Structures are given as structure tokens and as C-alpha cells.
Amino acid sequence: METVIELRDVSYRYPRAEEESLKQVSLAVAKGKFIALMGPTGAGKTTLSLCLNGLIPQFLQGELQGEVRIGGEETREVRVQDLAKQVGLVLQDAESQIVGRTVGEDVAFGPRNFGIPLAEIQQRVAQALAKVRLNGYDQRSTAELSGGEKQRLVIAGVLALEPELLVMDEPASELDPEGRFQVYRTLDDLCREKERTILVVEHSSEEILHRAHEVIVLKHGKVAWQGIPEQLFRNIPLLQEFGIKPLPVSLLGWSFCQRGWIEGQDIPLDVAEAESLIRKLIGEPALHNRVAPLIAPPARGKVHQEKEAEKRPPNSALIQIKQLVHRFESGQIGVQGIDLTIEKGEFVALAGSNGAGKTTLAKHINGLLKPTEGEVIVKGLNTKDVDTAQLAKTVGYVFQNPDHQIFSVSVEKELEFGLKNAGFTRTEIAERITQALALTGLENYRQVHPYTLSKGERQFIAVASVLALTPEILVIDEPTTGLDWVGVEKIMKLLQQLHRKGTTILMISHDMDSVADYAERVIILREGQVMIDAPPWEAFADESMLRQAAVLPPQLCVLNQRLQDLGYSAQSAEEFRQALFQLIEEGERKPCL
16 A cells, blocks of 8 residues: 655754654554544644644754655655645644635635636635535635634635645644534545545544544654554543543543443443443433432523522622624624623633634623624623723633734743733732742743743643733633643633632633533524523533534533433533442443443
8 A cells, every 4th residue: 555654763853942852753654544643732743744744844944853755755855835735734823824815815825826727726715615614705804704714714725735645733623513523524535535645633532533544642752652543542541641631421431440330441432332331331221210310400591590690699790791793894793682691700601603703702891892782891891981901900811822912032021011011019010920820830931932832831821911910800712722631621620710719701612521511601602693591511402502503512411311311310520420320339230241
């Protein structure tokens, strides 16, 4: 079988770096294979990707040793512009690849540079946009796209080139769940039907499991593991060692394994396997006639919201949004008819498809955007009447891309900037910087330049710079994007800690597992309007509504719905696990064959 990618003893050190990012990496990838490249942040995954299209060493000089061959040709000996005809590269930072004024111009840019006839370019552009759900966006300004739409645009631009090898660095990190599914289905089709070779850098396991032929794990710049996905994803201790997030149903199976109920090879990899396993352990297809509910059923809809309001002090509404409409200069509607109240101390998640209006809505809370119609009241202040600087004393905002708010020469200077502008004394500034660095685990990076750190670490710098101001409200846009499992756990635990101390959290996220595990309430938007407003496990029970909003519920929520006949009720992952443990421990299980 023809070898498309071949690395022989490849080591690479970035300019002025003390340690090598790649260390004697050797691997070979055959034509038509779908390969997942996984591992913790800083393992060398992006560096390896940049080697495959010649950017290393032709643009990023550094020190490269060993051989990198694409289609048998050494990448040092082929110009990058010629390699681009064979290797399509999607970078981790989508915005850095967008060059067109409109969506159509941007997708056509590559084919035009390759001299492809106009009629064929138009056909390729239309096909590529359809594959990433951007039909009808041809004349849309790229500046008005959401982060996820920009990522889809970049993927479309690479697909329009029709390269033999697609190298994608976290291509779906900013996409809604439905968008992730569509992108990976497109890649799967290209691989299996057109024999394209796919190499994807990915932190998420769910889409990789049934699509990748092989997983390669990097750790500290070396190949630490190589094999088929099923072997890796059933080995929970190994995943934990590599900083790769296990599938939620697999973690549930691992808890059964630790209790001696199943063997490692029985750990489920999807909802269907998990349902079958649990029913086998319990020993009954349905127990609803014999088992009383273990947990009181949740109050639903408006009743739930009224009960929650009763628990809070009177006049605790911190944010009031009344008939909000925002229309961009182009005439495009961002949000319309939004009516919401967010109480002091709530942890609220905003979810929905790319372009649904989540970020547009959030930017009204700190005054970055002003209402076209309606009003937004924050702590009694109408945002139309106050400037962003005044609102910043109450509302901290962390952007989806941390690089949009980092501009200082050191981590300490970055935190210092906002505090100086807020008028704090030198002593107060020093104390607040120390506290914020400790809270985010950045104590050892005080004098480090932010852009020498990983994107995940820069995410924590952006969070620290906002937390130093101790805002009552924290708005954070896609906090888990691009982070490995360790990073996701770290930032979500931090948000949980802040919430417990009384900070009101508004989190925009496509990570439905984190939403289900940490948020008290999820607001799902569709086409600029509120579609669902409920506690997460209640919201994720309505699969038909979720499909309309391009949201896929978390595995455990789906599994919970499929097991409702067992006679329990759960409104969180922990309640669900405890309910299952109780059912099994009551002696209902049978040996797992």
C-alpha cells in the first residue's frame, strides 16, 4: 500500500527554545487512512502538523533533524506553495487563515491561486460550503461570522482545494455538536469514498472512536502509544495518563469495573453498549413496576423557575434583558425578542448552534454591543446609558479567543494593566495579581511573555486578568476550546469555585458535558431567539427540540432517558451514577458474560 506520510527519527526545536518539541518521532501513514493524533497540551501535535506541509522548516526555521516525506518527497526539497497542492492544512487558530472579504471570496482564494477555471471554482465553492453547513453564506462578510462559522469557513477553503492529504489541527474545536458531526462525516466520506488521507489533531474522543483507523498519542514530543481506537478508549488509566478525556459512558463503565462488576474489556464505548450492559447487570429489561423512584422527580418548566426564584432573596435579579433586538450594520439580525432575567449567584450556560446569537447576546451585558431595540439592565444600570469602562467594574468578560485581549510583554504586566486603569493602589495591585495568579495556577509564569505559552495557558492568563478585578459577573466565551482534558477540568473547577463564592457566571459553550456537569441553568438559542431555558438535564431530555437547535445531548443524558423505565429519576451525572449503583447493589444484577 502506498505510503503518504513518512517520518524518520524526526526531532525539532523552535528558535530560542531550550527543549525539543519533537523527539525522534518515526511513523508511517498509508494512503486512504484516517489517523487521529492525540495527547496532552504541549505534546508536539501542532508542531508535527506544521512539519507535514513544509512550514517547518521553511518558514519556522528552528532546528529540524530526521526526514519528513510526503508522497515520497522530502519536504525540505519542495516549495511550500507546491506542497499546498498535496497537503491541505487547517490551523488551530481559524482566523489566521481567513483572507477574503466575503465567505465566497475566501473559499475561492486557494483554487484561484492554483489557476483552476472559474466554472470549476464556483462549483467547488458551492460544494465546500454545503459540506460545512454554510449554504447561502457566499456574500456574508467574514468579519460578521461567529467563531464557529469562521472555523467552518476555513475547513471549506481547504476542502475546495481537493488535496490528497488533509491535516487538521482541532478542526471542530469551536463548532456546535451538530457541526462537529457534519465535519467529521465529511472527512469520513472523503477518506472512505475518495481515498483521501486524513490526519486530525483532536482532544475529543467521541467523533474519533468510530472514524479513525488508528490513534497516535504524543507525549513530551515522543510517540507514546499507537493502535486502534477501541483499545485506547477502553483503557481508562492510560487515557488519564495521557490527559485524554474518556467517553462519559466509558467512565461510568470504569466505575463498575472498579467495583468488580465487569472486566475492562466490557467497558462501553457508546450509549447503546452502556444501556445493554446496565440492563444485563441489573438483570431486568424494565423495573418500573417494582422499584420506587430513588430521587424525587424534578420540577419542570415554569414551575422549576418559580421554585428557584423562591429560594433567592427578593430583588436578586442582577441582569434583566427586555425585548432585546440587535441588528448589525449589514442588516443581519444577531438576536431578536430576547427576554431573560439572570439572578445574582446563578451559573448559566448559553448554548446553541454557531451563529445562533450567543456571543452577540453576551456582548450586550458588558456594553460591547448596544441594543438596536429593547434594553439590558445590569445591576440597575441601563447599558445604553453607561460606557463599557463603567460596566467593567461589575462585568468581567473573557473572549472566545484569548489573543483578542492579551497584549502585554509579561503575564504580570497583563494583569497589571486593567488594575491600573481601574485606579487601584500599587499595594492593592500587587495583592490582586498574586491572588489571581494563585487562583489560576500561573504563579510560576509571572515574568513570562504570554505568546511563548500554549493557547490553553493564554486562556488562563485572560481569565486571571479579569479575575484580578473581582467582578460580580463573569462572562466567559467558550472556556474549554482547545484545552486537553486536564485543562478542561482545571478551568471548570475554577469556575465552580468562583460560583460557590458568589460570582454570577454566564458561560457560552459547545461542550455539553461541561454544561451538564457544572451549570445550574442552560439557555439554548436558535436563530437569535431563546428556544429552551431550563436546568441542563431537563433541557437535554427534549431531543427533538435539541436537533432543531443543532445541539446533541451528552451521552449520560441520552443514556438516562433510555433507562427511564427502571423507575428512578436523576437530574445530574452524580445522581444518575448513584441511582445505578443502588439498583445494581440491591442484588438485581446478573453476571456479565
